[in-house]
Amino acid sequence: LAQEKKLIAIIVPSPENPFFKAEADAADAKAKSLGYDTLVLVHNDDPVKQDQLFDSAIARKAAAIILDNAGADATIAAVKKAKAAGIPSFLVDREINATGVAVAQLVSNNYQGATLGAEEFAKLMGEEGDYVELIGKETDTNAGIRSKGYNDTLSQYPKLKKVASQSANWNQAEAFQKMQTIIQQFPNIKGVISGNDTMALGAYAALKAAGKGKVIVVGFDGSPDVAESIKANEIRATVLQPVVRLSELAAEQADQYLKTGKTGQDEKQSIDCVLVNPDNVAKYSSFSLSE
């Protein structure tokens, strides 16, 4: 193990979701290219495990930590601990409810993204008809923000009627089964707006199986699978979080901070999401749109 090279710990929720995988890979690649060793760790949305990973990162004398955290409040203590140990943290994708603890919080603007998705959804729906909302894990902050974004926007269209909203815990199989059931209850729903892409995929599979392939499904994240689905014009649109960009920025700012002691940016930096739909899907490649 090289002693000279400094170590950057990259801690993400779960490698099973392509979104986080892309996030981790991007940060990893960037950090390496900037001449750092990396340590990629996974907390599976368990704040306790995350806390222990921080301990380990400290034990490994990491120079910096890039983190997609496991809870806006449950993470603060860990980040503080790292700071106390002289290790700066750079947060991506999810914020924490404290400032001045992390050096940078680079988040995609979930609320803005949600409104973006909702606008597109309303347009596709022709501003009228019954729809269903699939919510993410209800203990997850982003699930709440996105749901709020959807509802704030869609509630402005009187003819759009939300007939059901269920949590499918970010989970594909669960979304499938719940959609199956909901279809029976509301056979003539016109659209489904989903808190993330995995749930959107599950829901669409159920709709298609029920011969309702024409139902409008809109997701969130901009995962490759959904991009494919959009190309095959099944799922109509998704909101792309520029997560690759975020991760790279985080790595760059970490590098700069370690060299100069400052990032030159203010702590909270939010990057707007972009809509992916049949018009621009051609330019899509793994969580980024080529200009």
Added chain:
Amino acid sequence: MPTSAATSTLPKASGLSLGVFLFRLRALIALMVLILIFAILSPSFFTRENLIILVGQTAINAIMAIGMTFVILTGGIDLSVGSTVGLAAMTSGLLINRGIPIPPLGVAIFFNIPAIIILVLCLGLLVGAFNGVLITRFNVAPFIATLGTLYVARGTAQLSNNGATFPNLVGKPELGNTGFPFLGDGSIVGIPIVIWIMVLFAAVAGFVAGKTAFGRQVYAVGGNERAAELSGIYVNRIKMAVYMICGMCAAMTGLITASQLVAAHPAVGESYELNAIAAVVLGGTSLAGGRGNIWGTIIGALVIGVLTNGLVLLGVQEFWKKVITGLVIILAVVLDQLQERLQQRLSLNRA
């Protein structure tokens, strides 16, 4: 004396078969009650469509639970079914999208869907055999052996595509491996394939457990392992067999979920084991082994299925779902116990 003994045993016997009947019936009662409640609370519950969906959803758990029943009848337990589901799903995805690559030639072998199904089921048998060997040859406690397999199988599933999903499992006509989704969304005479599979598995399993020598010996091993050994039953073979059956059933579930989602997600099946075991125990099979039957398990699975489906229809909030599910599981069993005691009380008063 002979006569007296005969008479004294006869009522016992009849009372017994009646008891067994009631025993099955009990889970059935819990089921009826649930159905009634939901039918009242939600108009769209007791519709043909929803019932079909409901049974279809139950099937996934039921098929696992059928395999689990054999294991539990021998007094064992299998915690690895959930991971096996994931592993099977990923394998089917791999075989459809990638085939089996042969590096030297730089080519990959692709199979048609029937072949793939068979291969995946064999994989399930293999996982079961792995558990079986640990338990019979190295006599590791089933709980710990299958717990280990739980981790290993899940890890392997995730490694199989480096954590990514195998998307869009429709196959390619030129590779002759199309038609996989049919397993999940196809239906025959208006009944989904999934349900047919469950019925088939249940029928075969019920027959095997109830009517064949193998079935009797499974009960024997669960009832008194040493006696089974001494009576000349190949206890280890029986145990191997039940874990392999269990693995195969889990693999079947894996195939179905992959086919329904038209994608193989490495996290599929996480914590399914608990639902499967719950179904078995709700169905009246004793974790100590030797007592229970497949029909009970099916009813147990239906109880869970109805509960899940109904709570979704009612739009019950996620957290309340958990609470209610837990309470229903407990209540169902408590009811059993109370009824059993009641029966004993009665038989005493008859004295």
Added chain:
Amino acid sequence: MPTSAATSTLPKASGLSLGVFLFRLRALIALMVLILIFAILSPSFFTRENLIILVGQTAINAIMAIGMTFVILTGGIDLSVGSTVGLAAMTSGLLINRGIPIPPLGVAIFFNIPAIIILVLCLGLLVGAFNGVLITRFNVAPFIATLGTLYVARGTAQLSNNGATFPNLVGKPELGNTGFPFLGDGSIVGIPIVIWIMVLFAAVAGFVAGKTAFGRQVYAVGGNERAAELSGIYVNRIKMAVYMICGMCAAMTGLITASQLVAAHPAVGESYELNAIAAVVLGGTSLAGGRGNIWGTIIGALVIGVLTNGLVLLGVQEFWKKVITGLVIILAVVLDQLQERLQQRLSLNRA
């Protein structure tokens, strides 16, 4: 006769205690091997800081596992500990941030930290008592009873703040409930409180299990329930007690995690039960009951702790971690079995 007995005892006794010693030692050997491997592979593993961190992390699991040991010694099992951890964490969060509100008066009662800790531990006892009642009064199988509690407790934890976290559990000076974080990050003579707590729990538990009448009775109940009953042991009371102990230990873990995170997260503790059980069984306690001890459990927990910590330090890829963890769990037990057989072989030749 006495003298002869005395003399004749010496070899046998030593041989026996040696056996017992080896029994503990086995898990110890697995532990040593792991430590050795990691020490070689990672320079930052065998440092004072990391070892302290490691033991601290182990403590969380160990404390649960200590309670679980009592349950398993009676031949039971408790799947609800993970959820109890979550419920306890949320309760501590509630009590610190909200206190106990009294609607009519529109006020809320706040407690100081010691009081809160006691209240939460009592909650743990309560959850355990709930399990105990289900198991002793309604004789529900421990597996299913605690499975139900698993769901109920988790659901309640999430409902307690409607799925949200209780943030920033530092308390308010004016409410006199500050100082909660100390439990998690404080340390005495350079050793974290958490470790002291584990040591305390282990010492007390070890003493209770090994030296008190209660402990002896726990073993007796696990060994032969009916014989214990006829010897005048209140079997049901013993069972109640062990589940309550187990619940309290889980609550302690909940307090610690909440204090470490300075926040109470409703998902905390999910699937912890498996780790706790694994620690107990790795420690050589038999799931059939009647055999095992606390020290083994501590070693078992350390094996898991070292494994987790070491794999993280090595930056082993997540999926491989799962595979390796599973394999190590299995191997540790297989080793035990093989060694046991070896010993028997040897003792035969000695005869």
Added chain:
Amino acid sequence: MEHAEPNLSYASGEVLIAEKITKRFPGTLALDQVDFTVYAGAVNVLVGENGAGKSTLMKILAGVDRPTSGRLLLNGSTAEFSSTRDAERAGIGIIYQELNLFPNLNISENIFAAHELTQHGVVQHREQEKSTRELLNRLEQPLNPATLVRDLRIGQQQIVEIAKALSQNVRILIMDEPTSALTGAETEALFRIIADLKAHGVAIVYISHKLEELLTIGDYVTVLRDGKLAAQAPAPGVSLAWIIEKMVGHNVAAPRRRLQKTPGDNDKPALEIKDLCLPRAGSGFTLENVSLTLRRGEILAIFGLMGAGRTELFECLMGLHPEATGDIRLSGRRILHESIRERIDLGLMLVPEDRQRLGLVQQLSVGDNITLANLKRFVTFFWLSQHRETQDITTLMRELAIKARTPTYPVTSLSGGNQQKVVVAKSLLTLPQVLLLDEPTRGIDVGAKAEIFEIMNQLAEQGLAVLFVSSELAEMFTIPDRILVLSKGKVTGELAHDEVTENLLVTAAAAQQQTEHVTPHPPTEVSLHRSQNSKDL
């Protein structure tokens, strides 16, 4: 049945020969160079003290265990049995001492386990039940083949175990204490079948501690003594005295009669039972209006056949049957809803019938088992004083002459008799006023029996009241001061020691009607044998 066609090839001569069989268990040499010959068409009796190695030898013949050294000759050629299946193929069947049945299966399923009658893989339940019924009829136990074995009482279960062995076409049938739980009638039925099998050239190996039986049916007698062959001789010309001599090494003295202290009117009875009734699940009563009084220093025996409900009587005294009605008084104090613990503290203690299932905690050491029922005696502050524990344990082990290397020795490694003494020691440590012993001598050899009786004598002399159950006629003539006879849950006779006769006991035990006074009734073949032998015991 299967063996209906006589296989004359084994009509006579030595079917199976065990040569120089040695068997080691960790710490014990169970068998040491034992030679044993099994003759076809004959009953080969095997006898010996507890722990002599009988069952071990049989398990080797049946392929359950492998010998450490030595070999088996089957019809002249060496045979290697690696499992019970091999032995079975060689035509060897065995009735195990400890019943090996499946409580969760019914009688016919038990009998055909591993040998199911199948057609195209389907088990033919009707066939099985048919031949099961035939078997049971031969044993004169017309039970319903569909009855779960769980619902059978001990004796009936032993019958099933026997039927199971008979169901296979065996040339050699090993019976390890088959009658330990059988009534006289059931035993006779078994003997008739044995005779029938002999006639068909089947070789029988027969083990029992009821020495009288051996002389009734034995053709060849082999005696084992702590793992070694002590003697082998044809039955004619063998006497009970000879057997005991060879078994134990010396002649066992008959238990001594202690001198009766006549009760002063002032001292209250230690135990009073009035009109105890216990309903049986289904119908009728397991116990009906049982009443008795027991004085301090008195030994009262309860005689009866299997299923008389004696165990239930004891269980009621310990409060295991809340549904029981009646009035129980312990030295005047009414016992009603007390828990087992409270009853023990009041001085009532039970030594249960089945020491494996109810008496011992197998995982615990000898010492821990002894102290289990009175732990609070050793509590100092809030832990157990090891010092005082070992004191009491060693004292008791010395007094009861428990042969165990050390108190820390696993209790399972002791032989039957010593395990029984451990249970007795446990009960003595509770300092009982009234001691209940249920079948304290079942499956125990003559020597151990004598020791147990001596212990009972001493206890009585110390002022304890002893109540003990036995199915052994012989034991009624030894130490009890009074004998109460139970039949089908009713008291059918009460006799003082000096007025006891064989005849009265047997008829009372067989009596089925409420009449308290005994109706004379010719005693049975077996019981006559018992009486004669019991006299010279």
